[in-house]
Amino acid sequence: MKLPFQSTFFMALGLLVAVLAPFGISSKFQLDVLTLIFFTAYLGQSWNILGGYAGQFSFGGVMFFGTGAYTSSILLSSFGLPPIIGIFAAIFMGALLGLVVGYLSFRSGLRGSYFALITLAFAELLRVLANSVEFTGGGVGLFLSYAPGLYNLQFTSPTGFYYFSLILLVISLAIAMWLEHSRFGAQLVAIRENEDAAEALGVDTLKCKIYAIMIMGGMGGAAGTFYAQKYLYIDPPISYSIALSVEMLLVTIVGGMGTVFGPLIGSFVLHTVNEIARHFISTPGLSLIVYGFILIVIISYLPNGLIGLFRKTQKNKEDNDA
Template identity: 50%
Template sequence: MTPSAVRSLLFIVAFLAAMALLPAFIRSEFWLTFLILALYTASLGQAWNVLGGFGGQYSFGHAMFFGVGAYAAAVLQVRFGINPWVTLGAAFVLGGATGAMVGALTFRYGLKGSYFALVTLAFAEVFRVLANTFEFTGAGVGMMIKLAPGAANFQFVAKTGFYFTILSIVAAGLMVAWWLKHSRFGAWLTAVRENEDAARALGVDVFRVKLGAITLSGAMMATGGVFYVQMFQYIDPPLAFGAGISVEALLVAIVGGMGSIFGPLIGAFTLALVNHTTTELIGRAPALSMALYGLLLIVMVTFLPNGLIGGLASLARRLGLRQRSGGDE
């Protein structure tokens, strides 16, 4: 490992240790839920970040992987009585398979940029319509998970159970991002993002690298879907495959900083705080949060294209805190 890889790994471990200790100091149920939801959104953002941030392939339909995971968990439990922890593995595989399928279809024909975005959006819609149609998936009514409290059933009585589960998922996501920063696959993926022709000239199999990224990204996103189902015990087609999830995933990654290890986490906590503050000030208005998201996205893309992390890094450079570029937190 290079010194920078070791430093980065130590930082991740320290962060996770701090997060693991946090529940001991939080007495309020509200703030624990706040943390759980922020971490959950961060896990979605990290999944999107693998393909969009590191790979530069901007998906607008990541809800399709989320939904595949959510429905895998719901259908396997309700129809087949399979333990939800097992469905987590199944969802991971199915999400990856969905990613591989969509990737094979789109990247084979060289779809890029807005064309890729539109096709992923369309795929998510197809999945929504399918889930809405079949009895198997509960059609338009959706599916309820039977209440069966207990850690063995992935239904925790104490909120801390959900907290540590989502923290583990986030930890896995951080490790994936760290690996992308410090591995050959990651170097190739980033090269593909920056310039496909140049990557090809240097021996990079562009198609396979993109296919690998969307498979990994899909698998990660699907685990977020399982978590959602276990936390809320209900799923229906618009919740699973609607644009809301897709936007949330890409937004936290873009706001935090695409292609960085901690970007999605920073984005998720920022967004959670913004949401919380506006709810306090104006009261509950779901439509307003979407408008606010849109505004935030415009501001970020215009003024901080590298996200909050990019903004902080350049501020630090300007203040002379960091002479060398090479930091990748």
């Protein structure tokens, strides 16, 4: 793929700053917030691939995260498999779940609101299952032991998790950039714009959508391992939380759907808003109330997200110049 020199330069600069950031930031708390921003941006990007590029909104994106978290955690606690290998099992299980859910729902032609709701139902189903069967630890959840080391993807300092999340983020950005320049990405966009027309032009829409949800699933799976190793505890409400499903779509919509940097921008803005809100009032629920308002405002007035704001002014400038 060919990228213009300018954007390559800025991306390299951004990456350099991100890599060097831990040396400049002494506060563990700030580094933790950055880690969270990258992690949410990564999850948002996974949602963006199916929701933003292919136009298939899911309300249950958390199911891949939860399944990945359980996969690597169970492999670790029951079979002693180190998470550095377990994360690949998590990716595999996430993608496999994506295949199953995608095949079942896309094959029967579910679109729009119906698809959104069926993913929600799958996430709920998995939550109830995880709560009821024995090998997940049921409602008690799974505790992982603290044994720092690259092997276990656990780190003594926040810096380690910061780099872990940065690597995930860079991979997700690379996937999105690949989509922007590949035939597959173009096919997804064609499906989003007009599925029937895409089908008529010979795009195998079913296959493309299933691939997209599998990529989403794999990415979500890895995120699950990250979470489990960072917090060392998972249970069904955490692993299959509706709130996380919402957060994934929220950061993407706020930043800009179907764009490479939308989820990162959205995640950055929302987490900053959240930290500021928390600074003033620490009652639970407040930041989410703000999120809800932001979602409605963005959908109503900025359908292309914050990134669209920037692009619009740029485009206006071009129009004025011409």
